[in-house]
Amino acid sequence: MRKTTQNCFLLIILLIRIVPSLSSTVNYTDPTLEPVVTENSVIRQKIIDSQFKCYERMNRAPPYKKKGLFCNRTWDGWLCWDDTPAGRITAQNCPDYFPDFDPTERASKYCDETGNWFRHPESNRTWSNYTLCNSFTSEKLKMAFILYYMAIVGHALSITSLLISLAIFFYFKSLSCQRITLHKNLFFSYVLNSMFTIAHLIAVVPNPGLVKRDPASCKVLQFFHQYMLGCNYFWMLCEGIYLHTLIVVAVFAEEQRLHWYYLLGWGFPLVPASIHAVARARYFNDNCWMSVDTHLLYIVHGPVMAALLVNFFFLLNIVRVLVTKLRDTHRAESNMYMKAVRATLILVPLLGIQFVIIPWRPENRLAGEIYDYIMHILMHYQGLLVATIFCFFNGEVQGALKRQWTQYKTQWGQRRREHCSTRSTSYTATSISEVPVYLYHHDSNNEQLNGRYAEDSELVALKSGETST
Amino acid sequence: AQHFIAATACQEPDYGWMIRHYCLKQFQLSMEGIGQRLWCDWDETVGTYGELTNCTVLIAERLDCYWPNRQVDEFFVAVHRQYFRNCSPSGRALHDPPNAVLCPFILLPVLVTLLMTALVVWRSKRSEGIV
Numbered sequence: 001m002r003k004t005t006q007n008c009f010l011l012i013i014l015l016i017r018i019v020p021s022l023s024s025t026v027n028y029t030d031p032t033l034e035p036v037v038t039e040n041s042v043i044r045q046k047i048i049d050s051q052f053k054c055y056e057r058m059n060r061a062p063p064y065k066k067k068g069l070f071c072n073r074t075w076d077g078w079l080c081w082d083d084t085p086a087g088r089i090t091a092q093n094c095p096d097y098f099p100d101f102d103p104t105e106r107a108s109k110y111c112d113e114t115g116n117w118f119r120h121p122e123s124n125r126t127w128s129n130y131t132l133c134n135s136f137t138s139e140k141l142k143m144a145f146i147l148y149y150m151a152i153v154g155h156a157l158s159i160t161s162l163l164i165s166l167a168i169f170f171y172f173k174s175l176s177c178q179r180i181t182l183h184k185n186l187f188f189s190y191v192l193n194s195m196f197t198i199a200h201l202i203a204v205v206p207n208p209g210l211v212k213r214d215p216a217s218c219k220v221l222q223f224f225h226q227y228m229l230g231c232n233y234f235w236m237l238c239e240g241i242y243l244h245t246l247i248v249v250a251v252f253a254e255e256q257r258l259h260w261y262y263l264l265g266w267g268f269p270l271v272p273a274s275i276h277a278v279a280r281a282r283y284f285n286d287n288c289w290m291s292v293d294t295h296l297l298y299i300v301h302g303p304v305m306a307a308l309l310v311n312f313f314f315l316l317n318i319v320r321v322l323v324t325k326l327r328d329t330h331r332a333e334s335n336m337y338m339k340a341v342r343a344t345l346i347l348v349p350l351l352g353i354q355f356v357i358i359p360w361r362p363e364n365r366l367a368g369e370i371y372d373y374i375m376h377i378l379m380h381y382q383g384l385l386v387a388t389i390f391c392f393f394n395g396e397v398q399g400a401l402k403r404q405w406t407q408y409k410t411q412w413g414q415r416r417r418e419h420c421s422t423r424s425t426s427y428t429a430t431s432i433s434e435v436p437v438y439l440y441h442h443d444s445n446n447e448q449l450n451g452r453y454a455e456d457s458e459l460v461a462l463k464s465g466e467t468s469t
Numbered sequence: 470a471q472h473f474i475a476a477t478a479c480q481e482p483d484y485g486w487m488i489r490h491y492c493l494k495q496f497q498l499s500m501e502g503i504g505q506r507l508w509c510d511w512d513e514t515v516g517t518y519g520e521l522t523n524c525t526v527l528i529a530e531r532l533d534c535y536w537p538n539r540q541v542d543e544f545f546v547a548v549h550r551q552y553f554r555n556c557s558p559s560g561r562a563l564h565d566p567p568n569a570v571l572c573p574f575i576l577l578p579v580l581v582t583l584l585m586t587a588l589v590v591w592r593s594k595r596s597e598g599i600v
Contacts, residue, residue, distance in 0.1 A: 048519050052511075055545045056553065074542050125535040237586065245593045260589045268585050272578040279574050283566040295565050298575045303582035310586050 043097050047078065050095065054080035069115035076109070076128045084111040094133035101133045102140060108132075136365075147372060151380045152201055155194040158383025162187045162194075165391035172400045174412040178255055182242055183390060185265055186235040190383040193228040197380075200225055204288060211287045218288040223277045226300045230269025233304045238265045240311040248321050272300045479534035487532065488544055492524035500552060509556035521548070 054075045061082070064070050069086035078097065084090045091108040094101050109128040110118035120127035166187050169180055204210060204218055211218070238261040245256060276299040284294045362368050391397050499517040500508060507513045525544070529536035565571055 044519070045515075048515065048522060051522065051545075052518060052553075055542075055549045056556075058542070058546055059549045059554070072539075072542070074539075075537055075545070077537055123535070126538070238589075241586070241590055241593065245590070249594055256593045260592045264585055264589045268582070271581060275574065275578055279566075283570075284564075295571055296574070299578055302575050302579045306579045306582045307586070310583070 046095075046097050050078070050080070051075055069113070071111035071115055071117050074117065074126075076126065078130070079107060079128065081109050081117075081128070084109070086111055086115045087113045094130065098134070100137040100141075101130075102137060105132045105136070143369060143372070147376050148201065148205075150373075150376055152198060154377070154380030154384070155198045155201075158381060158387070159191055159194045159198075161384045161387035161392075162191045165387040166191070168391060168397060168401070172397075174409075174415065175396060175400060176416070178258060179242065179246075181258060182235075182239050182261065185262070186239060187383075187387065189228065189231040189235045189265070190386065193232045194383055196221070196225045196228050204290070211290060214287040219277075219281075222289045223273055226276055227269050227273040230272055230300060230304060231266060233307050234269050235265040237307040237311050240314040243318055244314040247318050272303045276300045479529075479532055479538075481534070481538065481540050484528065484532050484534050484538075485540040485544065487528050488525050488540070491528065492521055493544075493548070495524065496521045496548070508552055 057080060058073050058075070061073070064083040066085065071081075071084045071086065073083045074081050078095050079092060081090060081092075089108050089110045091106040094103050094105045094107045096103040107128060107130045112118055117126045119125060166184060169175060169184050169187075199221060204221065241264075242256070242261065276296060279296050279299055280289050280294075284291070284296050361371050496517060499520070500514070503513050503517065525541055526536050529538070529541075566574075
């Protein structure tokens with residue numbers, strides 16, 4: 001992974017490596033396993049370019065001032081090397097001229113004690129050590145392909161489970177509620193995000209011919225990809241705002257108007273996506289806008305990170321309120337904190353916080369591989385996880401699926417208004433943990449019976465902070 | 470260079486002389502043809518620069534020298550000093566705009582995001598009738 005240190009977005013740069021719209025830390029393109037001869041004009045261009053920059057640098061950099069012997073700055077044909085003190089090995093990142101050179105590996109050059117660059121014993125020519133650049137390429141490539149197929153499978157599974165969940169939410173009208181409406185929009189944005197990611201991974205990434213031709217359609221695809229990424233995270237933010245308003249601000253009062261949520265979730269992500277498209281076309285118009293080496297990507301990822309941070313604070317506030325309310329019931333301390341922790345852990349995948357907490361890739365090769373696998377699972381299977389936790393594991397949904405739908409239809413008209421607000425609390429409850437019975441009624445059987453007494457005691461308990469009798 | 474037969478191992482002074490007399494002359498003519506105003510335009514000069522490099526590589530092969538070497542370094546440093554001294558060094562590959570342009574591009578959406586979030590939070594409070 002590139003080490004960047006002086007930038008004010010250091011954390012975000014590292015986070016960038018994790019965001020699913022990018023090619024991540026490993027190059028997915030098709031390899032050749034031997035270094036190619038520099039007949040290829042594109043590669044030659046890159047090398048000539050680097051050569052020019054090198055001699056410019058050699059011209060402009062100040063002369064060596066320290067005492068003692070040193071090796072002169074030089075261009076070795078692929079990379080530029082500065083003045084180096086005698087007896088020292090200097091290293092820099094491998095170039096990316098060839099498909100099987102890994103730019104995260106290091107190339108090195110030894111300046112011997114006499115102040116001359118190291119000469120290879122066989123050919124007696126000045127020699128730099130590029131062996132690490134392509135020595136692990138075949139393993140890395142295997143892993144890259146594994147991660148690539150894992151990503152595609154993950155998104156396909158996510159799309160399937162999300163579509164099933166959406167079908168369930170739309171089919172069982174009795175489940176309808178404001179929070180479910182937000183869930184539906186969130187799931188829909190996940191579906192679209194996964195579809196665009198799969199389109200990108202299948203059509204663009206393994207297709208260098210298409211990238212070279214650079215049609216406008218692949219840039220449009222990239223634009224929509226960035227837009228859907230924004231939608232995904234902004235809908236997560238909407239969920240957080242809704243929960244926050246529901247639990248902290250106005251406890252289980254009448255229904256909120258959802259227009260603003262729709263605006264924030266579907267409308268607003270157009271703004272960063274458009275600004276990114278304009279800036280990219282003007283300043284960094286590479287083929288298919290595939291390059292991840294540009295800071296212009298922060299135009300989209302900056303707001304996403306801001307949304308995640310805001311969400312995080314809302315989440316903390318929600319947990320704080322819940323813990324306070326739980327404490328007021330005089331239950332055992334350990335029970336309470338455990339439930340709060342479980343609550344946070346279940347809400348985390350919904351609100352995408354893991355990208356904020358785990359940004360740094362370890363340097364060690366094995367740990368780095370494990371990190372890659374874990375992050376890929378978290379990223380690409382997130383839709384599946386969310387659909388499972390908030391639809392398939394939901395007690396209400398399971399109950400509805402179990403009962404005959406005709407039974408629900410007759411009771412729906414009566415129950416919809418009564419249970420909309422209580423159901424919001426019960427969703428919160430079932431997705432959080434078991435909580436004291438006299439605070440929340442989560443047993444789905446109770447829903448079948450007259451649930452009115454439960455509603456009153458809940459509201460009284462939460463509003464006044466006292467236990468109900 | 471075609472009629473010069475390499476018989477011995479690499480002689481660096483000979484190599485230096487060769488590239489100055491054969492490659493550099495050609496390069497000078499081409500650069501004169503391009504015109505001094507455009508010397509800093511990479512699109513114009515890239516072809517000529519590439520040919521110069523190729524020329525030094527070919528002569529190295531003829532003289533049985535490895536490429537690049539100390540003479541090549543000194544040669545190119547001198548060429549750069551003469552032709553590209555006033556050019557901006559990084560105007561070649563795709564690069565980000567300067568920070569003065571980049572930071573507003575990034576900070577603006579972030580600020581608008583925070584404003585929108587605050588707006589939505591405020592509006593959802595208001596719609597409950599709670600101030």
